[in-house]
Amino acid sequence: MTTTGRTVPAAVFGPETAAGAAHALVLAPVTPRWDGGAFFTPVTQALAEAGLRVTVVDTLSAWDEEIDSLAALADRWRQLLPQYGPVDLLCGNALGGAVAQALLPHLAPHTAALLVSGPARSSTVLEARLTEIADLAASGRSGEALALLNRRVQPHDRRFEPGADTPEPHDPEAGRRLAAGMRMLCGIDLTDAVRAHPGPLLQIVGGHSQLVGHRHTAAADHHRVHVIPGAGMRPHFERTAEVSALVGTFLQEKGLST
The missing domain is CATH 3.40.50.1820 (Alpha/Beta hydrolase fold, catalytic domain)
Incomplete structure (x- = not known):
């Protein structure tokens, strides 16, 4: 469409x-x-x-x-x-x-x-967590932003093994989408x-x-x-x-x- x-x-x-x-x-x-x-x-x-x-x-x-x-x-x-x-x-x-x-x-x-x-x-906590992801994505670190997002969408008591979530290489389009989308959820x-x-x-x-x-x-x-x-x-x-x-x-x- x-x-x-x-x-x-x-x-x-x-x-x-x-x-x-x-x-x-x-x-x-x-x-x-x-x-x-x-x-x-x-x-x-x-x-x-x-x-x-x-x-x-x-x-x-x-x-x-x-x-x-x-x-x-x-x-x-x-x-x-x-x-x-x-x-x-x-x-x-x-x-x-x-x-x-x-x-x-x-x-x-x-x-x-x-x-x-x-x-x-x-909320203040939600905005801080979204902004952290957005800032990583906007600074050319979309892989790290996505890795952090993947951790944040899990239940808060989920344990992760060190090094289990290796960031992907930077993807400019992914970074653009992640940064924009996260920031639009702030202040609503x-x-x-x-x-x-x-x-x-x-x-x-x-x-x-x-x-x-x-x-x-x-x-x-x-x-x-x-x-x-x-x-x-x-x-x-x-x-x-x-x-x-x-x-x-x-x-x-x-x-x-x-």
Whole structure:
């Protein structure tokens, strides 16, 4: 898919043309390069098995040097949304989850939201950790930045063997994406937008996350925040069965599954 000369990488799963199938649009986290939607595989599978058509997009593909904030990136995605047709379920992971929440005021009121480790607000500790990764990436050390990110997405009690995570050589494009994506999550507060959303919302975070945890979420009374005990930033891989069950129940309760 293209817009104003920009290619927006996307992967589609599930029944692409099934009549009556609900459509889920998934916004990706910060990745050093587009992974074809692999970052969300357990959840994508759960959505597709429930009968949804799933479109997964590279959130950072809409970014360029003119965009210096999450609000600006969300505005770019607001302009892109009509190209994907009706969206019944907006999903997001990490940066993608933050962008998804920023888009809630621009969606139909009944639109459901599913977020995995998607921050609605930052904190001093979160910003310091994101900035450390961004600074490494921006200084020509993308391999070290990615190695640090890989450690930070693990549960805080995970032990690492010395030298087990050897940094990759510097990749300028990966460094550019990592630096930009991490910095856009600093200084955000989407609390009002999230709480004002009248549609259903499920946010899933890890109880042992070193980055996005319960304190970084926002929800109205009719929304739900579920903390996965012992999990880090990727509960959908660490506790796949539990997360898939949560997603399945959410879809059934909201009438989105077939």
